[in-house]
Amino acid sequence: MSSFSTSPGTRDILTPDAARWRKFQDVFASVVEEAGYGLIIPPIFEDLGVFLRLGEATDVVTKEMYDFEDKGGRRVALRPEQTASVCRAFVQHRPTTPWKVWYAGPNFRYEKPQQGRYRQFDQVGLEVLGVEDPYLDAEVIALAAQFYARLGLKEVQLSVNSLGDAGDRQRFTDVLRAYFESHLGELSEDSQVTLTKNPLRVLDSKRREDQAIIANAPRIRDYLSPTAAEHFAAVLAALDAMNIQYVIDDRLVRGLDYYRRTTFEFVSTALQAAHTAIGGGGRYDGLVEELGGPATAGIGFALGLDRTLLACDAENVFPAPNTDVFAFVVDTTGGYEAALVCNQLRMARIGTDRAFDNRSMKAQMKAADRSGAQVAIIIGSNELEAGQAVIRPMNSGEQYSVNRADLLAAIQNEVSKFQSAN
RNA sequence: GUGGGCGUAGCUCAGUUGGUUAGAGCGCCAGGUUGUGGUCCUGGAGGCCGGGGGUUCGAGACCCCUCGUCCACCCCA
Incomplete structure (x- = not known):
């Protein structure tokens, strides 16, 4: 297949x-x-x-x-x-x-x-x-x-340049073409091709054999019209005033x-x-x-x-965000109770997930751990009979029981404890 | 478009000059622990060894083609 x-x-x-x-x-x-x-x-x-x-x-x-x-x-x-x-x-x-x-x-x-x-x-x-x-x-x-x-x-470097106005750019391109053509034999083959299409882009070549010729090439800054030069100077002055580091790259x-x-x-x-x-x-x-x-x-x-x-x-910055699941419902009585609890908590806008297919408690706890939830809510046969649920904060060994009627309030309390701790 | 490296389990990779039933770690599942995750132990599932052709008694290993991927050039974010 x-x-x-x-x-x-x-x-x-x-x-x-x-x-x-x-x-x-x-x-x-x-x-x-x-x-x-x-x-x-x-x-x-x-x-x-x-x-x-x-x-x-x-x-x-x-x-x-x-x-x-x-x-x-x-x-x-x-x-x-x-x-x-x-x-x-x-x-x-x-x-x-x-x-x-x-x-x-x-x-x-x-x-x-x-x-x-x-x-x-x-x-x-x-x-x-x-x-x-x-x-x-x-x-x-x-x-x-x-x-x-x-x-x-932090390790971001800003390069700036000015290509001038359309007329400046054209004049400079002509000068540049003449310069490179006078050194045609020294340019790499690729750059010779580039030269016929767009002389400016020869300046961008990273090929080693071109570097010396590029280093001595005419500079656009010498061909800027007064208005374009003034514009560029104003940009740089503002960057300086805003304390933004840059390098001018011809x-x-x-x-x-x-x-x-x-x-x-x-x-x-x-x-x-x-x-x-x-x-x-x-x-x-x-x-x-x-x-x-x-x-x-x-x-x-x-x-x-x-x-x-x-x-x-x-x-090593900007990591992936954490999960939005706060509570994970572990229900070993068939899953019906988990359905109700999930719905109740989600209606209250508390991120809640659960396991399905009536898996073992061990498996469900493992899933709770992986979900990134802060608390597990455990409902087994004892809790079902007593009308209770166990709340287990995942980062501690402590856990406690609450009446089902008080479950939402208890989880909301865990939410506020978690928020104030972060 | 050009050049080079690499394609083996979900992931990262071993696999000796071609030689029986193809391995490890991690992950996954289950058990140890009949009510508890993160540590530990045991077991299990999971591979047409990228695809096609060829050489050979025999190919995951060698050759050709092809596809994919990675790296570099070109160029760009």
Whole structure:
């Protein structure tokens, strides 16, 4: 008999990991909603054209798109990221600006899976449309930093750069192309290919033979227009004032073509793997226009959920949450009493679980232990006859009997004892 | 897409130059303890040794193909 398993690059997230995922998204939601951001839930697939605007030279578009034709003959794609969807939504609904939104959910890229990289991967992120103010750039970066701090991460390094305005970027690209072409023979073969498509991305090469040439390459900072330079300086000044540590990385160009002005990236220095970038973002002031909307400033970031959790593991922070089961009912009289007690306690909003199939007391106690419950409620034949129940706090050897009529109150008392102890 | 490592029980892995009925630890189930978990002891269940083909008297071991997985490159979160 044949069986099935998950497709390459996808996997089941089981509890307790899944509970940790949800907690991760909850923490992110609280950080950004307290800053005035509202949740947006775009569709998981969209018209392919939405994503083609990410840049014709980007790998995300040229080789990683999960696109297909639906039964209606429409060319659609599973989203590779959510920024383009948010901009499309902006054009479609024309909300008043500033439009501050956040999101969480899966994205899809057809890549070869490896450590920290999956074909279906989750991100949390935020976007702001309609604001040019450099202090927004600082706010956005600060929120990401605040989120990492809330998780307990300490070994996160922030890199920032400015790619200038569209004109700056073009001028710099030309200069860069000329520079690399004059050193063509010294570049790796891969970089020579990259050069023809997008000279900026050569700066991103990690190949050893390219490093010396890259180190002496022209710097974007020398090609910024006065307004772009002023913008960048204001961002850095705000980061300084907020005491947010950063390094300026001239080579930080990022993979998507739409970035303008401020770009940034968060790297976990606790990770040893190839992929240590746990989050990144930047300005994309032309993207809304590309999608048929009015000229609108935009900025945002996306944080990789998987990688960030890997970083949490490496730093031994942000553990999976505890169970919500407070009481576990052990009933050796057939299970009927457990049904009643569970229902009573759950109606009172006390987390309660039980065993089924009339298993032995030993087995049920073992299940109670594994459930993470604080107390076991034991009902055997003696208790049934006497109209009582035994309450056994799991972390002590003591236990006591109460009348069934007093059971709820007694458990509520255990709840308050537990809460005050924590 | 390119290169390399690895696929043996639910999990982590042993398995000697090919040689009888394929092992351990953990986990699970049961018993010791006919009313008590976390420690301990005993026992049990659970494997077409990823799949297909080949070499051989004989393959979990060797060869080919294939699928999966991990790592690295490319690129990205």
